[in-house]
Amino acid sequence: MIRVLVVDDDFMVAQVHRKLVERVPGFTVVGEARTAAEALDLTAELRPDLLLLDIYLPDMPGTEVLRRLRAGGGPEVDALIITAARDAATVRQALQGGAVSYVIKPFDAETLRDRLLRYQETRRILADGGAPRQTDVDRVFGRSVPSATESSARDMPKGLTPESARLVERELSRAGEVSASECAELTGLARVSARRYLEFFVQEGKAEVRLRYGTAGRPERRFHWIGPPRA
Structure with a gap:
């Protein structure tokens, strides 16, 4: 903390x-x-x-x-x-x-x-006292390093940022599948913001939408991670 x-x-x-x-x-x-x-x-x-x-x-x-x-x-x-x-x-x-x-x-x-x-x-990069890679050092000093998320940052819809996208990507890849509400709880983002990031990953081909049907009402949209696993 x-x-x-x-x-x-x-x-x-x-x-x-x-x-x-x-x-x-x-x-x-x-x-x-x-x-x-x-x-x-x-x-x-x-x-x-x-x-x-x-x-x-x-x-x-x-x-x-x-x-x-x-x-x-x-x-x-x-x-x-x-x-x-x-x-x-x-x-x-x-x-x-x-x-x-x-x-x-x-x-x-x-x-x-x-x-x-x-x-x-x-x-996080500097916490373990080990020898960081050049890409890690570049991040520490504020230089742009194209990660899987950042490489498409130029194409992100207005209002989305690479930092929050990385946070959503990390939690979604760890959980495997989440709803927008669950993602909001995991990341601390507003539900509307969390859903925008989840939809972004669907557009990027890293996630897909699955519908969960309940006993009544509209089916719940759940976002399933199909990109590479992350630590």
Whole structure:
């Protein structure tokens, strides 16, 4: 479980971010900070894996929080910037401070989900301490590597992303067969979104639709994985 500290001076915004994070499988929010000083204190106390860090804080900018965390010899923690700041200087400071991603407000829920899934993938690649392959290193550093899902990303319908497609592909291939509702529960996606990804894999020839007839009503559409097995 990836532990997240939400840092934003607006209580309502922080609550929205908390809910978005906790909808993503494998993530949990361990606390919220309203100021930079509180963020530093809670990072030392709670030792989260990831900060969702705003730039505009009342006592010092989020980029200074990053700088102090890197210079202070404290607990190791990553930072995902979520902010309205969009000037090049701030983006450059965040990059130099080691931010894993930078999301500009306002954004939709799918954007944050994709960044979290990408971060989760990076942690998975580096978790075992072994020697990663070049393709793994390319993914960690944000370079495009055409996997079976990503190779057709250009042809994805609008609103679908490679990161969420990989998540659906993984769960569908493991389960063998799911309904849209079951897929939504496994992945944390909305049912409508889960069904769109499942239909995409049908179009790609990696899944097929099977109808399950009950005692009444319309038959249930179930998606059966016919692509290569995945770990």
